[in-house]
Amino acid sequence: MDLFSNLALGFSVASSLANLAFCLIGVLLGTLIGVLPGIGATATIAMLLPITFQLEPVSSLIMLAGIYYGAQYGGSTTAILINMPGESSSAVTAIDGYQMARKGKAGVALACAALGSFFAGSVSTFLVALFAPPLTAIALQFGAAEYFSLMVLGLVMSIALAHGSILKALAMVVLGLLLGMVGTDIYTGTPRFTMGITEYADGLNFVALAVGVFGIAEILRNLEDEHAREVLTRQVGRLWPTMAEFRAMAGPVLRGTGIGSVLGILPGGGAVLAAFASYTVEKRVSKNPAEFGHGAIAGVAGPESANNAGAQTSFIPLLTLGIPANPVMALMIGAMIIQGIVPGPNVAAEQPALFWGIIASMWIGNLMLVVLNLPLIGLWVRLLTVPYFILFPIIMAMCSIGVYSVASNTYDLYAVAFFGLLGYGMSKLRCEPAPLLLGFVLGPMLEENLRRAMILARGDATTFVTRPISLTLLLLAVVVLVAVLLPTIRKGRDEVFTEGD
Template identity: 60%
Template structure:
């Protein structure tokens, strides 16, 4: 009964004219930037963060969330019709979706993606409503030592699922922790790494860092790699799947929804990991593996369901534990912190309208996206062919305006530029910027809880082992890191012996 009452509270907040308008705006923008390759939800949310500070917190989060899960819908359209994924999560959809389009079944592929996305988004929202109160009650029993271990687990878990070198991922986290320590120590009042610069006394502006890493750096990288591909020949004749198509997509949609919901909760997981994992799962369980890569409907239904489920369940750890599971959740957490709202278990009790209004808006947003995507397919395909050289000047200008409007400080523009250039160099070195952002965001909280735990235990480090929750989280952290590191070490050693 409590959940039903909370959902009704959330619906009352979500269906107000203002919130409906901004939910629609977020879903529309999400679909738009999902369609246009080279922009992405990360850069878009970074660009819009300063603008949202003029809105009510609930309205702002509803719009930003709509951009995130809306982009998962939009990316599949051009992946199927043009073989040009608007998002990294849609890369795997392009394999079989584009083959279906070349066979004259593009409409069926698009309808499959929309149906799978809608079903997965709806189920994931139910999971958020059910699981969030349970996790919140657990989180309220955490002490400083438990929170410290939880953040260690979140940071190491993001390392284990990061692409590329595990050493580089750890290096990015350590760099983020060091950057997060710049400013005034809240315990002692000591100025650290400020070099006498007044602008650094409050630390590095995280919005400027986000704009640099995911706005400027992504724009520079997209300038050098962007390509425009022609739309395939032929028209969409029918969007209605046949009865056999429904039977073939049912299992992949269910499995993709379950897998994506689980992976979305994990720190460092989310939509990208979910879509690739779902495709691998469907290829393994299918009786017709030879069809994969040649127009298998399961290769569209599974990944599209998984990436939408993963995108929405990634809200769970951020809202209930205060632990962002990916870079976009880190930005949403930053938006809450800048409004004086601390992400974590207190959000549900202190801000129930915001918490449940955001959850209820996901149902509304998924319904809007179902209506938005299919009728406007022709428009989305044409938009995908806009030359990128017409887009990037506006992106850079709005990034600069957004950062400056935060505090009217030109220093923040310099910070954004420095992190933009540095982020581009890191990308060229195959170093992911997301772990750096997570380290920077969680670093101050990690330090504060470490200090509190040691003060309460009078400097006894055994407090992290003696508390069952803390000990369990540390053990899982070490185990997850070993499971990833040992096979890689063994593979490197074998390659060295062969050389």
């Protein structure tokens, strides 16, 4: 009964005119940036963080959430029509979606992606509503030792699930932890790594780092790789699938929803890993695996359902534990901190309207997307003809103005430029920025809980292994790390990501 009363509270908050408007803005903007290759939800949310400072907390978070799962919808449109994934999670969809479009079934592929995403989004949102309260209750039993061990597990998982070299992912996490230490020591008040710059006494600006590493670096990469975009001009054709096509979709959609719902919770997982995993499963369970790569409807339905389900359930660790499952969730934590909200299990108890309003807005946003997405296909595709040299100066100006408006600090602009070049350099070295951002966000919390636990235990480090929950989490971290380092598992993991690339 509490679930229904809480959902009623959430819908009353999310259905206000202001929040409906921000939800609509979020999903439309998310679809737009999902359609435009090379921008992405992470970079867009990073750029919009300064704007959220002027909004009500629940409105800003509803809009940012809409951008995230809206981008999963939008990415499939260009993946299917022009074989150019707007989002990395749509790269799998392009394999069979574009082949369906070449056979004159573009409309069916788009409808399959939209309906599968809507079903998966609705089911996974219900799972968020169902599991978030009990997980929050468990999290309230956590002490400093348990939180430290949980963050260690999160960082290890982000390393394990990162693409490419494990050593590079580990290096990115360590760099993020070091950057998170810049500022004033929380217990002694001593400045650390500030280089004598008083503006950095409160630490590096999260918005500046996020905009630089994801926004500016993304622009530099796109300018380097700018090329003409050939838009498919043939008619989309019929949109509504036949009964036979519905039957072919049903199994992949259900399996994709289940896979995405589970993998979305894992740190470093989310939509991308879910889409690749779903495609692999569908190919293995198919009675005709040879059709994959040549226009298999299961190759569209499964991954699209999985990436949307993964996008939704990644909110579970954010809302219950205050732990980000992926870079976008790390940015959401940044948005909460900007609004003066302390992420963690107390959010549900202290601000139930915000907690349940965000969850209810996901249902509303998914309904908006399925109603708006298909009629606007022509508009989204025409936007691809806009030259990038027109777009990038506008984006750069918005980034700079937005970052400066947060604290009116000139050094933040220097930081944006520095982190933009750093992010571009990391891309050249094939280092993922996601573990760096997770390390930067979790670093201060990791240090604070480590030192608090040691103070409470009077300097006895065994407190981390004598408390059952803390010990369990640390053992899980060790198991994950050992499993990733085993040669056979590591070889299989590299092969999966090679196939995905």
